[in-house]
Structures are given as structure tokens and as C-alpha cells.
Amino acid sequence: MTDTNRRVIFAKRPEGWVTPDCFRVEDAPIPDLADGDVLTRNIVMSVDPYMRGRMSDRKSYAAGFELGETMNAGAVGEVIASKNKNVPVGTVVNGMLGWETHTLVKGGAGLMPVDARAAPLSYYLGILGMPGFTGYYGLLNIGEPKPGETVYVSAASGAVGQVVGQIARIKGCRVVGSAGDDEKCAWAMESCGYDVCFNYKKVDSYAKALREHCPDGIDVYFENVGGEMLDAVLANINPYARIALCGMISQYNLVKPEGISNIQSLLINRAMIRGFIISEHFDGLPGFIADMTGWMKEGKLKYRETVAEGIDSAPAAFIGMLKGENFGKQIIRVGADPA
Amino acid sequence: MTDTNRRVIFAKRPEGWVTPDCFRVEDAPIPDLADGDVLTRNIVMSVDPYMRGRMSDRKSYAAGFELGETMNAGAVGEVIASKNKNVPVGTVVNGMLGWETHTLVKGGAGLMPVDARAAPLSYYLGILGMPGFTGYYGLLNIGEPKPGETVYVSAASGAVGQVVGQIARIKGCRVVGSAGDDEKCAWAMESCGYDVCFNYKKVDSYAKALREHCPDGIDVYFENVGGEMLDAVLANINPYARIALCGMISQYNLVKPEGISNIQSLLINRAMIRGFIISEHFDGLPGFIADMTGWMKEGKLKYRETVAEGIDSAPAAFIGMLKGENFGKQIIRVGADPA
CATH class of the missing domain: 3.90.180.10 (Medium-chain alcohol dehydrogenases, catalytic domain)
Structure with missing residues (x-):
């Protein structure tokens, strides 16, 4: 030793x-x-x-x-x-x-x-740890996705996003994601349950890209990014949309955060944003482990x-x-x- | 005729x-x-x-x-x-x-x-109609105030705000409000259940005024105003704060809305904003009328x-x-x- x-x-x-x-x-x-x-x-x-x-x-x-x-x-x-x-x-x-x-x-x-x-x-x-539980809890307990709804995930291929996408797909949703390069996007669509994943670095406008890829609007947003992306999502949410606020990676390295202009959309759409920290929800861990290992055995989850x-x-x-x-x-x- | x-x-x-x-x-x-x-x-x-x-x-x-x-x-x-x-x-x-x-x-x-x-x-x-029901529903069903918590109302003496303040007081909260002139503030404190009401036109900084008047932080915010005031509130919320988003009067006449910089506070504080429109909650009207007329008979409500x-x-x-x-x-x- x-x-x-x-x-x-x-x-x-x-x-x-x-x-x-x-x-x-x-x-x-x-x-x-x-x-x-x-x-x-x-x-x-x-x-x-x-x-x-x-x-x-x-x-x-x-x-x-x-x-x-x-x-x-x-x-x-x-x-x-x-x-x-x-x-x-x-x-x-x-x-x-x-x-x-x-x-x-x-x-x-x-x-x-x-x-x-x-x-x-x-x-x-990862998938059986804190990031996996974060995706599972935020999507199911705050997002409350219903079959046929559109779920958007702003960091589709990340440790959390890949879990969110796959669970949203299991729940019968249309799943839309974004990521920062084409290879990640391709993989999110091939392996993580995403119907569409677009490269946010290659679009002129986030809002326009979301309008195109979420033609029926956004019902659930799993927020990892913040800033301009959140603003674009707010411009595209449906009535009663739920936004699970998990992280804002785009803002962590800024000295002054970007402003959000579209907060009024929450009112117009009777929508909700809720922040959460996974360490406060460990009472949900047994259900998480049971669901995830069950889905893994059925071959429904990749990582x-x-x-x-x-x-x-x-x-x-x-x-x-x-x-x-x-x-x-x-x-x-x-x-x-x-x- | x-x-x-x-x-x-x-x-x-x-x-x-x-x-x-x-x-x-x-x-x-x-x-x-x-x-x-x-x-x-x-x-x-x-x-x-x-x-x-x-x-x-x-x-x-x-x-x-x-x-x-x-x-x-x-x-x-x-x-x-x-x-x-x-x-x-x-x-x-x-x-x-x-x-x-x-x-x-x-x-x-x-x-x-x-x-x-x-x-x-x-x-x-007013008090028995749409504005009263708006204050009642938003405070109780979204704000969920608990005794001893601090409730802040940004338009304290308005049709909705005067109801929110009085119900928050009935529920055992510390009630803080703001209004646009001294006479309204005095009346809110005398008659509408507000412990403190400050004139927002006379403060240098909303955030500083809120820190001063809500020394224990804000647990429930009844939002009628939006813009800079919402940003100042976000800088002063407590963990698990609830924000009932009822209106944004400060923004309605702007061609471009003011930006909100402090959205990250929702994450840090595991807090929630929810927009609502009272016409979707008319199933709650009988309970509202019963509670309000009861409180009126007990002399607990002014208007x-x-x-x-x-x-x-x-x-x-x-x-x-x-x-x-x-x-x-x-x-x-x-x-x-x-x-």
C-alpha cells in the first residue's frame, strides 16, 4: 500500500x-x-x-x-x-x-x-446515481409528463438529459432535445429516446428552432441551461406548461446573468417553474432504483x-x-x- | 324607458x-x-x-x-x-x-x-367578485401561506392586494406591501392588514427596501407588478418560496418587457412561480363566498x-x-x- x-x-x-x-x-x-x-x-x-x-x-x-x-x-x-x-x-x-x-x-x-x-x-x-435521479425526479415529479405531450430538454446528451429523454419516451411523450454538436444530437436520437435533437450552435434563433421542432408547443421543459434558451422556451410553451429548473449551466460562468424577457408567458399560459435540488428528495430513491433497474432489464435504457x-x-x-x-x-x- | x-x-x-x-x-x-x-x-x-x-x-x-x-x-x-x-x-x-x-x-x-x-x-x-376571488385563490392555493411566514404584495392597496393582505393577516402571516403613494400605504396598514407598506416611488432600490422590510426574507409573493420589482423579490426570497403570478401591470404598457436577471434564485431556493387566471377556477367560488362573507360578518375584512x-x-x-x-x-x- x-x-x-x-x-x-x-x-x-x-x-x-x-x-x-x-x-x-x-x-x-x-x-x-x-x-x-x-x-x-x-x-x-x-x-x-x-x-x-x-x-x-x-x-x-x-x-x-x-x-x-x-x-x-x-x-x-x-x-x-x-x-x-x-x-x-x-x-x-x-x-x-x-x-x-x-x-x-x-x-x-x-x-x-x-x-x-x-x-x-x-x-x-450517473444513471443510477445523482444525475439519473435528478432527471427522473425532475421529469416525473415536476414535469408530470402525459402521453402525447411535448417534452423539451436543453442538454439532451448530458448525464441528466440522456435519462430525461429516455424516461419521457417511456412515458409516451414526443421528446425534443438540443445539444452542442451534431454527433451528440445524432446519438441522442439514436440512443436516448429523442424524436428530434438539434444543434443549438447551428441555429440563428433558439425561439425559431423551437417553433420548428415543437410545432405543437412545449408542455414540459427540463431546464439545464438558462439564459437565452429559457427565454426562447417561454416564447413557445403551451398552456399549463411545467418547467423543472434543475440547472443553468449557461449562466454559471457569467459575471452578470443574462436577462429573461418572456416571464409574462408564465401568466398568459398559467405555467409553472419550480427549482429543485435532488439531495432534498432522497426519500424517492427506492422508487427510482426500482424503476430504473426494471427499465434497464427490459432494455429500455441506454447510457x-x-x-x-x-x-x-x-x-x-x-x-x-x-x-x-x-x-x-x-x-x-x-x-x-x-x- | x-x-x-x-x-x-x-x-x-x-x-x-x-x-x-x-x-x-x-x-x-x-x-x-x-x-x-x-x-x-x-x-x-x-x-x-x-x-x-x-x-x-x-x-x-x-x-x-x-x-x-x-x-x-x-x-x-x-x-x-x-x-x-x-x-x-x-x-x-x-x-x-x-x-x-x-x-x-x-x-x-x-x-x-x-x-x-x-x-x-x-x-x-370587487371584494366578492373577480378581484377578491383572484386574491383569495392565488394567495391560498398557490402561495399556501403558513403562520409566521412573510407575505409580500406588490400592489397592496389595489382591488386584489387589499384582499390578499387581509387574508394573509387572518392566516397569521407577517404582511408586507408596497404602493405608489403615502396615503395608500397608510391606509393599507390601517385597514388592510399590512404590518408594513412602503412607497415604492420613494425608495432608491426595491431590493434594498425589501431587505429592510422583510428581514426574515420573503416566503410568499403575490405578483401584480412584474419587471424590476419581481427581480428584487427574487433576490430576497427564502428557500421554498412560492410566487403567485397574477399580473404584471408594470409591463403591460411597455413595448419591450424589462428583463429579469435573478431567475437563478428559483433554483438556489427551490422556489416556484405559477401563473394563474381566475376564470379557470370558478369551481372554487362557493368556498370563496362562504369564507369571505364569514370574515365580513366577523368584522375581519374592510374594503x-x-x-x-x-x-x-x-x-x-x-x-x-x-x-x-x-x-x-x-x-x-x-x-x-x-x-
């Missing part, structure tokens, strides 16, 4: 886009365990859009990252040392671990064992990842994900699967 | 603010009744903000007014001629009648009898009107209402109460 931990430190707050110098990679000794502590060898790690908010010192729903500390993220690891009888050596766990090869988890707090044989470990960070190799690749993978360079869920492979 | 009808014709579509030349007052003969028709002598008439939308040719929730036709509005009248056995002469009715002294109602459609002894007839256009005299005063009263010159519900007295 190594006694060195390679880790990514939060070195500088970004203004606007995140840049590589916001991070510093370094080696450090692995600290000693106190009673109750657990040490993980990290295997796969997630980078997600909400982390951008944690890098600002603005108030947000997730606690901010502290400068000089190790970044952290949802990850799956294997327990390789333990002074906690509830989490013995050899357990494979899912939890908030560091951007690092090894994490000392104080008191073993927040670790959930995962079944390493039921699915690839990275699935617990795609982009994997970056090694902890040193985390900053670039995170920055690329914020720019939309990943294709499917962005994962960092930190270490090998358990033998 | 006169054979002349004095009426207000929609003469010109406004661009921006409504001006007197959008209307033309004229005399016309009273037409003959066909089988099923009813003729009313109009007594009191309402002018309401949503009518501004009906003067545009933009799509909205209420059918547009046609140029060259008589304006119409909610009004109470007395049936003075009838070829409809369901609506006999002498019935006092509430319905969409013309901006005119007499209205021929084809087939007697949409007329509701009112109890002329239970309350002043104008109350059926204030501004009355303009004569049908010729309707255009000026409507324009004044859009500018906030009315104090309480704006009513036009068209004719005398029934003997």
Missing part, C-alpha cells in the same frame, strides 16, 4: 470561466486514522455542473469549496483501512470523496455501500460516459464538461476496480 | 400607454331583442388591469377587443327587457357587459343573478373603492387605474341602484 496521496487543491477562485490555474495538483502523505475513520482508495469520480457554484463565494445551495483545500465530488472507492466497524476493509462505497487518490473519511460519514456486481461502478455516479484517466486529468475534464466537451456523463477513472 | 344607448367604442390600438383617443363615446339606438335575448340597464362597471392586454393584438389569455366595437367589462345591471324566460325583467345580474348604459345580451349568455340585498352591488365587482360617475368617465378612469391613480377598487357608476 502506497503512503502517498495525489490530490487536486482548489487554488484560485474563478471569475467567469474556470481556468486550469484554479487548481494545483500535489502529493501529500496519507494521514493517520483516528477511531471511527475510514480510508478509501478512490476508483471512479464524478464532475458535475453544480460544482461551479461551489467555487464562487456567492451564497448557493451547496457548501462552497475552501481555497487551499482538496476539491471534492461524488465518487466510488474501496475501503483499504478502517477504524470503523460499520465500514470494514473491502467495502465498496459511494460518497463525497476528494479529488484525490485516497480519502480519509472522518467517522466514515456519508458513505453508502454499493453493489459492485450489479452494475459498473461508474453507473452509481453513455466519457472517461478521463487519472486524477491529474480532473481539472481539464471538469473545465471541458463546463464547456460541453464531454459526451454523456463525465467520469474520472482514478484507480482500478476491486479485484 | 329610453331608446338611446350611450357607449364607449374601442377606436385605436394603444402603443405603450393607453391614451384618451383610443376611445370614442357615442349615442346609438337600442337594438331590438330576438328570442332568448336580454336587455340590461347597467348600474356599476369594473375596469381592471387585464383589459390592457385585450387592447393589444398580441396573443393573450382573454379574447382581444375588436376595433370599432363597444368595450366590455365585468358589470352589474338590471334586466329591463327580456325575451328569455330564465332571466326575467327585474333580475339583477353580474356578467360581461358593455362600456355602455344598456347592453343587449345575446341569448342571455353568461349572466349570473346577484343578491342585491346582501351587499352593495359594486362589491360583486375601499374609487367611484367614477357616468359612462363618459370610463376611459379616464381606466387610464388612471393603469397609472395607479385609483385608491382601492376602481368602479364606474353607470346608473342608479334598482328602486
